[in-house]
Amino acid sequence: MAINKRKPFQAVSIPSLNTPNIKRRYSVTQDIVSFRRCPRQYGTFNVHKYAPAYQTQAYFGTILHQVLDRCHTHFHGKIEPSTKGSLPDNGNIISDQEIEEYFDDLKQAEGAKTTTPTPPSEIIQYFIEVENGLKSQGIRAITQDMRVKAVRLLQYFNALEGLTLYPRVKDTEHRLQADRTNHILHGVVDLLVDSENLQANPADCEMWDYKGSSLLDVNPKDLVNYEFQMRVYAKLYELKHGVLPKKAILYFLNELDGSTCPSQRPKNALLEVSITPHEIDDAVNEFAQTVLQIEQARLNDQWNPATSGNISEKDCDICDLRWDCKTPNNGKGVQLRYP
Template sequence: MAKPFSGLSILLQSNKPLKRRYSVTADIVAFRRCARQYGAFRVHRYAPAYQTQLYFGTILHQVLDRCHSHYHGTIEPSTKGSIPDNGKILSDDAIDDYFSSVANAQKSGQAIPLPPSAIVRYFLEVEDGLKSRGIRAVTPDLRIKAVRLLQYFNALEGPTLYPRVRDTEYRLQSDQTTHILQGVVDLLVDTPNSSGEPAFCEIWDYKGTSRVGLAAADLQTYEFQMRVYAHLYELKHGVLPQSVILYFMNELDGPSCPTTRPVNAILQVSLNPADIAIAMQEFTKTVSEIEDARRTDLWHPAIPGTISDADCTICDLRWDCPTPNGGKGVPLRYP
């Protein structure tokens, strides 16, 4: 029998290791905050009992993304050019009453009452998605606070910000020598009177915290994150954005909506080339540290004082961790 392929030889390809993708926030920022948390929840995939920070931050980001889509008519063409609810603000009591009526309807099997506003409707849509992933608000007050901040932002910033939004959830990535660097920018915003050129664009990032009282280490991490975003933007467009801005949503909180933007609500991060270069060096260094930790499966807790008390308070690993309480650990509770 003929063997037509008997003289054929095929060169075997060398097995090149796959490059890992490293997210600015989910990997680098999380590891820099606390390697032990990162190893447990990101690498080993343990499910945390409470995900308060993830719930709050995700709710704010995704509802505001829907607000931008509302204004630009991508959800419903008829809403194009309009601010959700025309900036109307429901009281905390009205929000609480509606949430209670929804809970009662669900228990009794009755029809769910219609949301009293577009903001509340978008909030419930996002929250339902989070619930399907096991992510819930720890307290009812947290839900009300999230809606309150969203309403305040919508009323205060919506009329001037929404028309300038060029894109939301804007993905950036770069193929590095040993890894793939990627990030998602909350907003690309045109500068006033620009015609869409890349050089006349601002990067905005929402933070669900307050700027006042923010730990120095957290502020440095936020600035690091924004400089990495600026570098990725430059790699894609050939120019740096005109500015990068952090917006601290919690600075809006209070019994009534501010009539002007609070002074501490925004922070413009310096885009000095030397600072950007340092940020990229830190990124590469952190990737190397993560790879070393993966090889040894050693995930060290944060150094006391470099992580906020809020991060430690909700961490499932706090009971045998030396970091909380200024390095004294958490006092054990006995029945």
């Protein structure tokens, strides 16, 4: 073949690249609920991956979830068969003072690089194991009080609910997923709980989700998001098991807090979310709408803050972006500390 010396590449043809149609995975909580709470925060930390200075919410919620997961594992004897059928610490509770003393001793031993003291209870042992894992991801408690409070709530939950709840737990961290036209939707349900008759039938199962907050402290918009989350889970559950779950339950762990363990479940600790087919369809449509909004925001790289009144002041108080955001303080912004 004669080569045109002035245009040596004229005969070379390069096929255009076929961009593969890769579907993005959207998590119900990490993506959809986060974006609905505050698009700017979502864009900064979830899309651009800036590291937040403090991960207070992540610490508290994750440590409660993971230690409770170990409590279920303990009861079912999955790691150590000898613990099967028993509650961690047999449901006993140690005082805040003992917890604090142990944390102080541990800190001292770690500082002096000497042998660390034995945890005074199984719950504290699980707590420290989980906390060490979180530390390696840069997630820490910002105060000692927060750590003591987390252990207190875990002990109370274990003592109050353990004997009736743990035997009914059919699965923990139950993964659900659905392949939609242009994205993959997934979620993780904290607990699948058999209804009282203990028939292992998917139609008799309840989905439980733990929240670290109190029901009364939850901003109405967040509550709508929690209900939305449970309805999307119900749809995913139906796609996986062919039937809807019997119930969708939110458990607000902070409702247990106080100087002593409650002798019966506080009225506001448990909230049953209604999951009628109509409500589920609405939630699934909203999910698809939110995915479109996220895709649009990605396209323009534009992440607007939540509007005042649509996000709790508590969420803004611990957000690193608050110094440059008009939303906190009822839309007045945060006063800068320097002149």
